[in-house]
Amino acid sequence: MSAKKANLSGELKKYFGFSTFKGQQEQIIENLLEGKDIFVLMPTGGGKSLCYQLPALISEGTAIVVSPLIALMKNQVDAVNGLSSDDGVAHVLNSSLNKTQTKQVFDDIKNGKTKLLYVAPESLIKEEYLDFLKEVKISFFAIDEAHCISEWGHDFRPEYRNLKQIIDKIANVPVIALTATATPKVQDDIQKTLGMTNALVFKESFNRPNLYYEVRPKINIDKEIVKFINQKKGKSGIVYCLSRRKVEEFAQLLQVNGINALPYHAGLDQKIRVANQDKFLMEEVDVIVATIAFGMGIDKPDVRFVIHYDFPKSLESYYQETGRAGRDGGEGYCLAFYDPKDIEKLEKFLAQKPVSEREIGLQLLNEVVGYAETSMSRRQYILYYFGENFDPINGDGAKMCDNSSNPPKLHEATKDLKKVLELIKDTGEKFKAKDLISVISGKESAVTKSYKLEQSTYFGFGKEQKDNYWKTILRQATVQNFLQKDIETYGVLKIIENGKDILEGKFKDKFFIAEDREFDLSQAK
Numbered sequence: 001m002s003a004k005k006a007n008l009s010g011e012l013k014k015y016f017g018f019s020t021f022k023g024q025q026e027q028i029i030e031n032l033l034e035g036k037d038i039f040v041l042m043p044t045g046g047g048k049s050l051c052y053q054l055p056a057l058i059s060e061g062t063a064i065v066v067s068p069l070i071a072l073m074k075n076q077v078d079a080v081n082g083l084s085s086d087d088g089v090a091h092v093l094n095s096s097l098n099k100t101q102t103k104q105v106f107d108d109i110k111n112g113k114t115k116l117l118y119v120a121p122e123s124l125i126k127e128e129y130l131d132f133l134k135e136v137k138i139s140f141f142a143i144d145e146a147h148c149i150s151e152w153g154h155d156f157r158p159e160y161r162n163l164k165q166i167i168d169k170i171a172n173v174p175v176i177a178l179t180a181t182a183t184p185k186v187q188d189d190i191q192k193t194l195g196m197t198n199a200l201v202f203k204e205s206f207n208r209p210n211l212y213y214e215v216r217p218k219i220n221i222d223k224e225i226v227k228f229i230n231q232k233k234g235k236s237g238i239v240y241c242l243s244r245r246k247v248e249e250f251a252q253l254l255q256v257n258g259i260n261a262l263p264y265h266a267g268l269d270q271k272i273r274v275a276n277q278d279k280f281l282m283e284e285v286d287v288i289v290a291t292i293a294f295g296m297g298i299d300k301p302d303v304r305f306v307i308h309y310d311f312p313k314s315l316e317s318y319y320q321e322t323g324r325a326g327r328d329g330g331e332g333y334c335l336a337f338y339d340p341k342d343i344e345k346l347e348k349f350l351a352q353k354p355v356s357e358r359e360i361g362l363q364l365l366n367e368v369v370g371y372a373e374t375s376m377s378r379r380q381y382i383l384y385y386f387g388e389n390f391d392p393i394n395g396d397g398a399k400m401c402d403n404s405s406n407p408p409k410l411h412e413a414t415k416d417l418k419k420v421l422e423l424i425k426d427t428g429e430k431f432k433a434k435d436l437i438s439v440i441s442g443k444e445s446a447v448t449k450s451y452k453l454e455q456s457t458y459f460g461f462g463k464e465q466k467d468n469y470w471k472t473i474l475r476q477a478t479v480q481n482f483l484q485k486d487i488e489t490y491g492v493l494k495i496i497e498n499g500k501d502i503l504e505g506k507f508k509d510k511f512f513i514a515e516d517r518e519f520d521l522s523q524a525k
């Protein structure tokens with residue numbers, strides 16, 4: 001293997017035609033070839049596929065690539081086969097194959113021709129496949145879109161849950177898991193479920209310094225968007241709406257206002273849908289109004305704006321959707337319209353779901369609300385969500401959001417934060433923000449009653465201030481390393497670094513909060 005390792009750049013050039021590796025690709029591949037388990041967290045477009053395709057091509061045996069979507073698998077197989085003069089280098093294995101085709105795949109694997117075998121997790125459990133795969137040489141497993149393992153990811157697939165047992169049955173070989181979802185909760189889930197807590201973790205920054213983030217209250221939204229798009233005349237953009245009906249209505253509204261726009265959603269006739277997408281890609285149309293069905297696999301480098309007519313269900317989705325702007329490194333304006341009433345609607349929708357799904361959905365919505373209402377750097381907020389510390393003054397792209405380019409007023413809240421930290425410490429670090437707010441503002445709840453918190457000296461100490469003030473303190477203290485949300489319970493607040501220093505009198509700075517913007521939309525419509 002070492003000879004191969006030494007010449008990785010040569011292999012890169014030979015198969016892919018690239019002269020240099022992107023980001024950490026080379027280290028990832030080297031370590032995989034040395035037999036280590038690897039976990040890759042890289043934003044979309046970072047170059048994840050190459051991290052398993054190249055080592056698969058140069059290793060003995062076949063690499064099994066687990067991937068959730070048949071359509072994506074087919075694209076990948078075609079792409080890999082295009083890299084080599086041989087057609088059987090990559091195959092898909094699934095139940096759509098007839099007997100002859102399956103035999104061909106099996107033969108190609110046995111003959112050492114097939115280097116990459118793409119399978120969906122549900123195919124892997126099929127006895128016939130399992131029995132065969134146990135008998136042949138497997139180089140390693142690649143788990144693509146590994147966030148599908150976690151209920152906290154945006155695309156949970158129950159079939160991914162049992163992957164570890166299946167892998168163990170087939171072969172004892174290295175595993176490389178890859179995802180563009182990097183929230184600490186999802187990362188933790190993936191590593192535990194795949195039994196790879198000792199894996200080498202390669203994480204690339206999720207910062208997109210060329211994207212500008214802005215949130216506006218949802219007032220006169222139609223006019224606002226028309227005005228915005230007119231200022232970007234002739235540039236490509238996407239407007240995301242929650243419902244198909246809204247997509248159609250709004251596309252029409254834009255057309256009536258002289259904007260070259262078309263709709264896209266899963267309910268449209270296939271032909272129209274594809275035609276609309278192609279027109280957007282070919283620049284015959286400037287704006288696509290779409291549901292979230294639009295975007296997967298779309299690689300248009302010069303999308304100049306992404307507007308959210310309705311707020312997304314999680315920050316993760318927001319990041320993915322806005323990530324389609326400015327891929328070429330040029331301008332990318334991300335504008336979202338926020339109305340707390342929309343969030344209430346989403347909450348009501350969640351109320352009909354099973355308990356665990358509802359709990360998770362509500363937590364994710366909480367983060368979204370935090371993002372919408374915060375007055376701190378939006379980039380810092382998003383990156384914190386992905387487990388990254390971002391310097392809002394000197395970081396790359398620091399000025400690129402509404403709050404940073406037009407900073408809100410600051411308010412010193414060191415004393416109030418100290419009081420909150422004392423409360424958290426004295427109550428044993430076991431409550432979530434919502435319950436702490438109940439104590440601070442002196443409002444009884446099921447939790448305050450069951451822990452008899454009404455009798456505590458802290459009960460109601462902050463009732464002179466609005467709940468929102470305390471929410472802001474808790475939220476910003478979390479982002480500024482005073483508090484941390486526990487991963488297991490996803491929400492219980494624990495005191496960390498700066499928080500401990502304050503309690504021990506060692507914190508010499510002051511704690512400032514940006515006064516959160518009020519989203520009082522009573523004047524709307």
Ligand code: ADP
Pocket residue numbers: 018019020021022025042043044045046047048049050
């Ligand atoms: P991801 O799966 O992380 O979204 P892809 O694997 O689709 O990313 O890669 C994104 C793009 O980057 C592709 O067009 C790919 O060809 C390109 N790419 C990957 N590695 C390199 C490299 N070393 N040099 C140049 N381009 C690369």
